[in-house]
Amino acid sequence: MDCDNGISNKSGNRPFQDVLKARLSRRNVLAKGMILSAAGFATALVGNKALVQAASATTGQEASTTSTVGSGATIAQAGGLVNFESVAIANGSGPVPTISEDYEYQVLIPWGSTLDGSAGGYGGDPNTRPxxxxxxxxxxxxxxxxxxxxxGDGNDHGMLAINHEFGVNTHVLGKPDPTSLEDVRLSQHAHGVSVIEIKKIGGKWQPVKSNNARRIHVNTDVTFSGPAAGHPLLDNPAGNSPQGTVNNCAYGKTPWGTYLTCEENFHGYFGDATGTWTPTDAQDRYGFSTDGFGYGWQNFDPRFDLSNSDYVNENHRFGWVVEIDPMDATQTPVKRTAMGRFKHEGAEITVGRGGRVVAYMGDDERFDYIYKFVSESNWRSMRARGISPLDRGKLYVAKFNDDGTGEWLELTIDNPILSAQFSNQGELLVNTRLAADTLGATPMDRPEWATVSDFNGKVYFALTNNSQRTMPDAPNPLAPNPDGHILEIDDNARFTGTTFKWDIFILAQDTRGTEGVFTDPDGMWADPDGRLFIETDGGQPDGLNNQLLVVDISTGEIRRLFTGVFEDEITGLTVTPDRRTLFINTQHPGDGDPTVTNFPANQGSGKVPRDSTIVIRRKDGGIVGS
Known part of the structure; x- marks a missing residue:
């Protein structure tokens, strides 16, 4: 979801742009940008030695050693990991998706489908809604x-846990504003998470009946764990029990087989129903406003009315990482407070030194931060003792230095600077952003998805864009930063240390004017062979719809595998264990307008476009991305 609006970080911490300028100067990135222009970037050179040689002659460098992306990547050579036929720019726009000639796709579980694939549900009738x-x-x-x-082996059968981030009123309700509690409940129940059992039958994936299928939404019972559990800031005078999860963006998956759904723009569902609310400093820091995103929930549901003193702490109950067991529908979702409260994009989990669980998390707003959580000890040992590895550990926020190094600053009440501001660790975690401000974390350009590459051990962060980044003292390709970029982080001590190294993997603007152009990187996933899958969310150049691209991390070779439909976002990434089936999503196709697209229904049908999962396979049955 595009959140490039408003700024809630007024800390005055040194912006990442300042750090980046110094770092890029050290790497002579402007000169490399000239190389990119001459060479037409990696994608334009893929499989064409003559162009590679011509670019090398133009720049006076050998193609095999010319660096274009990352800290050791080179101009693309043919015969690498990414060998499918790329979707051409000219074919990447329209009311229906486009896919590489080497691939095929299937549509699965559009909005309104039944959980078990049975008949019924909502099929996109523009004159009615569920x-x-x-x-x-x-x-x-x-x-x-x-x-x-x-x-089983998971290659044709599994439980799919999927987030439902947002749905505007005109799409969900068929009108701009709710006029009753019934309307608000419909909107609330369209948000949250679906857990369904899917199986490949007759060559096609489909939902099947399951005892563990369920919907988790804004009115589902939840519980809290970790340092903030039971804190007065999570209790209301009304005495209502904790319920719900909302604006569920990216995800994490744990080594013990559970799903982490991440609450991002939760502030947008609250508002002031009476015109009497005055924001606290903390509420201002989290972006709360009188009408949020315009959902109007506050007018019919007191939980979301910021002016209602009976529900004064309801807003503190959102903004967390929520753990769900996809194999047990009786499990109550748990909000893991040790991982902090902010606008969580995702929680990329890896296992570090000593078997400790490590989660990398971005706070998706302009000028906000990158975080890391490290469990207290070996995750197997903790679980054997009945302790969740996500309840005990250290939460850090990142500070980037000019020389390509960085520090993980621990957010702990044991720090005298923070104990002077907060009374205990629970209060600190409820106000994670304020604590990070105090420690001087580096404001970033909308940190979104993170992914850890098993191929090289690096962590990649997508920084989508920042239209309000300014550098009036000198020209700089990221000031403003309308196109975004991807960071590569080398986290020392096998992910558990307190220092790191960083570099720029791709500046999206450097792909402009080439066949491999993309902007606004958002979703990402690194496969174990060394491919990086990149999904986009933003107005793409050259008339392209949002897209899925695949990059060879070692060479920088990049190709376009899939483009979506008008006005959608491409997001969500998961694969079968054999990596021969890939699942992605098209979100808000046509922005819900049936005059723009009717996808997944036939064009011209007049049906309301519906968010859908897309199942992708190579026609020859090979590894996806190859």
Missing amino acids: TAEEQKNLIGIGHDGMWLFPI
């Missing part, structure tokens, strides 16, 4: 992060 009660048991809207949990 009832609130019906929507509780239908696939939600705003398909986003997801993961497939294997049943």
